[in-house]
Amino acid sequence: MPKINVLEKHVAELIAAGEVIERPASIVKELIENSIDAGATAVTVEIKNGGIKYIRITDNGCGIAYEDVPTAFLRHATSKVRYEYDLDSIGTLGFRGEALASVSAVARVEMLTKTPDSQFGTRIELAGGEQISLSEAGCPDGTTIVVRDLFYNVPARLKFLKRDISEAGAVSGIVDKIALSNPRISIKFIKEGKVELHTPGDGNVLSAVYAVFGKEFARTLMPVDYTYQGVQISGFVSIPDLSKANRKSQHFFVNNRYIKSRTCAGALEEAYRHSIMVGKFPACVLYLQVPNNAVDVNVHPAKTEIRFMNEKLVYDAVFFAVKSAISSYNQQLLQEKTATETVLQSEKSSSVPHLDYITKAKETSYQGEQTVLASSRPKNDTLRIGDYSIQLETDSPASYVGDHNIPEYHAAEKQPEVLQQSEFRHLDLSKISAAPPETADVHEESKAVLIREETPAAELTPSEVVPDVPEESPAASEAVSEKETIGKIRFCGELFKTYILAEIDNNFVMVDKHAAHERILYEKLRASCGEIEGQLLLTPLTLTFSREDYFALINSRKEIRKYGFEIEDFGQCTVQVREIPIFLDTRDATQVLYELGCNLRKNKRDITPELIDDMLHSIACKAAIKANDSSSDQELLAIVREVYTNENIRYCPHGRPVVIVTSKYELEKKFHRIV
Numbered sequence: 001m002p003k004i005n006v007l008e009k010h011v012a013e014l015i016a017a018g019e020v021i022e023r024p025a026s027i028v029k030e031l032i033e034n035s036i037d038a039g040a041t042a043v044t045v046e047i048k049n050g051g052i053k054y055i056r057i058t059d060n061g062c063g064i065a066y067e068d069v070p071t072a073f074l075r076h077a078t079s080k081v082r083y084e085y086d087l088d089s090i091g092t093l094g095f096r097g098e099a100l101a102s103v104s105a106v107a108r109v110e111m112l113t114k115t116p117d118s119q120f121g122t123r124i125e126l127a128g129g130e131q132i133s134l135s136e137a138g139c140p141d142g143t144t145i146v147v148r149d150l151f152y153n154v155p156a157r158l159k160f161l162k163r164d165i166s167e168a169g170a171v172s173g174i175v176d177k178i179a180l181s182n183p184r185i186s187i188k189f190i191k192e193g194k195v196e197l198h199t200p201g202d203g204n205v206l207s208a209v210y211a212v213f214g215k216e217f218a219r220t221l222m223p224v225d226y227t228y229q230g231v232q233i234s235g236f237v238s239i240p241d242l243s244k245a246n247r248k249s250q251h252f253f254v255n256n257r258y259i260k261s262r263t264c265a266g267a268l269e270e271a272y273r274h275s276i277m278v279g280k281f282p283a284c285v286l287y288l289q290v291p292n293n294a295v296d297v298n299v300h301p302a303k304t305e306i307r308f309m310n311e312k313l314v315y316d317a318v319f320f321a322v323k324s325a326i327s328s329y330n331q332q333l334l335q336e337k338t339a340t341e342t343v344l345q346s347e348k349s350s351s352v353p354h355l356d357y358i359t360k361a362k363e364t365s366y367q368g369e370q371t372v373l374a375s376s377r378p379k380n381d382t383l384r385i386g387d388y389s390i391q392l393e394t395d396s397p398a399s400y401v402g403d404h405n406i407p408e409y410h411a412a413e414k415q416p417e418v419l420q421q422s423e424f425r426h427l428d429l430s431k432i433s434a435a436p437p438e439t440a441d442v443h444e445e446s447k448a449v450l451i452r453e454e455t456p457a458a459e460l461t462p463s464e465v466v467p468d469v470p471e472e473s474p475a476a477s478e479a480v481s482e483k484e485t486i487g488k489i490r491f492c493g494e495l496f497k498t499y500i501l502a503e504i505d506n507n508f509v510m511v512d513k514h515a516a517h518e519r520i521l522y523e524k525l526r527a528s529c530g531e532i533e534g535q536l537l538l539t540p541l542t543l544t545f546s547r548e549d550y551f552a553l554i555n556s557r558k559e560i561r562k563y564g565f566e567i568e569d570f571g572q573c574t575v576q577v578r579e580i581p582i583f584l585d586t587r588d589a590t591q592v593l594y595e596l597g598c599n600l601r602k603n604k605r606d607i608t609p610e611l612i613d614d615m616l617h618s619i620a621c622k623a624a625i626k627a628n629d630s631s632s633d634q635e636l637l638a639i640v641r642e643v644y645t646n647e648n649i650r651y652c653p654h655g656r657p658v659v660i661v662t663s664k665y666e667l668e669k670k671f672h673r674i675v
Contacts, residue, residue, distance in 0.1 A: 214544025
């Protein structure tokens with residue numbers, strides 16, 4: 001390691017210095033970066049009481065020579081920068097020469113260090129910036145720094161620290177980012193004597209992602225490997241089918257340094273435009289390699305904000321890299337879909353639908369609810385993310401390809417509606433209105449189907465199978481053509497499988513069925529006063545969260561139990577979900593919990609009325625009938641009736657209008673019947 005020197009005044013003034021140690025996470029970041037710059041291949045981080053009382057960083061780097069140890073704790077003393085022109089091409093994580101000086105000024109610090117060619121190591125103690133002792137000591141090669149009693153001499157700053165669990169979460173976030181940025185380094189994080197993270201350090205990015213975020217996140221990723229005009233982009237981005245509620249899962253690294261960049265985030269989200277819903281965000285772990293002289297990291301003392309010499313070049317590189325990955329993924333889906341259709345087409349050659357065929361189809365239609373209903377589906381032991389070959393436990397390809405798993409194999413040969421009964425799970429007519437809607441009698445075939453939906457498939461006999469009928473059966477057409485009247489409501493039909501059409505008191509009414517049902521459910525949830533009925537899962541869900549979200553959820557599990565969720569701490573940032581609200585399937589419940597963890601973290605882990613409202617919004621949105629879902633006339637009439645009788649249901653929880661009313665006068669004016 002080069003000799004440590006105190007920078008000349010004019011060089012020190014060019015550095016964006018003045019970083020103040022704000023919390024334990026600040027110390028951990030600075031010290032781990034020093035370990036990485038020292039060439040370490042293994043770094044251990046240990047904290048107690050959130051890092052306020054105890055922090056230990058141990059590495060196997062090059063160490064510091066005896067004569068350089070006192071100098072290392074002087075301000076603007078560094079071995080990484082010496083001359084003014086060195087700032088034009090910074091290749092190390094640290095360069096300011098302020099980390100050790102800043103830490104020792106506000107805490108009690110002890111350091112043990114040894115270079116490989118030294119017979120003895122060196123031990124130094126400091127407190128409040130003053131050296132207490134310096135001596136030789138026996139220790140292994142590398143450096144160990146112990147920081148105790150942070151802010152013991154600055155009580156004004158100490159009182160602004162958060163609870164231990166909050167500070168530990170912040171430290172965890174820093175360690176996660178450093179572990180991701182350096183997959184070749186084995187990072188171990190110990191909290192209160194328990195190992196929370198241990199990356200293998202094998203240089204495989206996917207291994208680091210798996211260790212930090214877990215299986216659930218890793219299996220939703222697709223690889224990126226692209227070079228554009230000298231800018232190399234690699235890493236992973238989330239598949240379009242699965243998006244996040246915020247940008248928290250976007251991680252960018254430039255030359256192995258974690259950074260926050262609007263340029264990169266903007267390019268990423270632009271590449272996903274038209275691929276994910278508005279208001280949702282893609283996740284990523286992207287690594288950019290650019291020449292050191294083409295990026296300026298000397299912008300802010302925290303070194304997470306940087307400037308690119310050519311912002312447009314970087315934007316284009318990220319955009320085209322992600323767009324290429326999405327295109328490859330869509331092409332792969334198309335190939336898998338074609339192969340599946342070919343296999344299923346051959347199965348359709350059999351003219352008699354056997355009982356086991358119907359059973360399989362029913363299991364497939366319930367792919368989102370198989371855990372609750374205890375039906376099983378094949379397992380696939382291999383996680384396939386491009387050409388990467390890490391083996392994980394995963395579900396069948398159906399969970400990977402989203403809506404592209406089975407569908408079209410019934411397009412030509414319609415099966416009974418029992419194959420699509422999951423579409424009817426959203427609406428409980430008995431709960432929407434006290435009295436059932438007065439509509440035309442449902443035809444006998446539909447009654448048979450609805451009864452069969454509750455009958456185990458294994459108990460069906462061939463005689464119970466309803467004959468194939470077109471999607472719009474004659475009886476259904478008659479139900480619509482009769483334009484049933486309920487009180488003052490005259491049902492007219494449905495438009496685009498999204499909007500309900502009705503006539504009410506000489507007004508033409510259009511109702512957004514999803515927005516209306518969402519508001520109906522939200523009002524009922526809010527009226528339940530935190531007593532939402534749950535359903536036990538036969539096979540508990542195992543979900544992995546970011547460390548901060550995990551701590552937030554575990555800390556609030558008693559409160560969220562009132563809302564139908566029962567979770568247990570499973571260790572390693574993982575929880576087991578044993579119970580979910582009765583009207584949610586497992587996939588929707590998973591999304592609600594991820595959003596809840598994020599919101600809890602943002603609210604500093606406190607359950608507030610606003611946070612409860614957000615959770616109820618999310619539950620209602622997930623449970624509500626969706627646009628493009630097939631809906632019976634009974635369901636649509638029930639929704640219109642509830643909107644008509646409840647003045648509160650005029651806007652959905654997100655603020656979108658539920659109903660649009662056009663008077664007969666306005667219509668006749670448009671048709672020039674009235675001058």
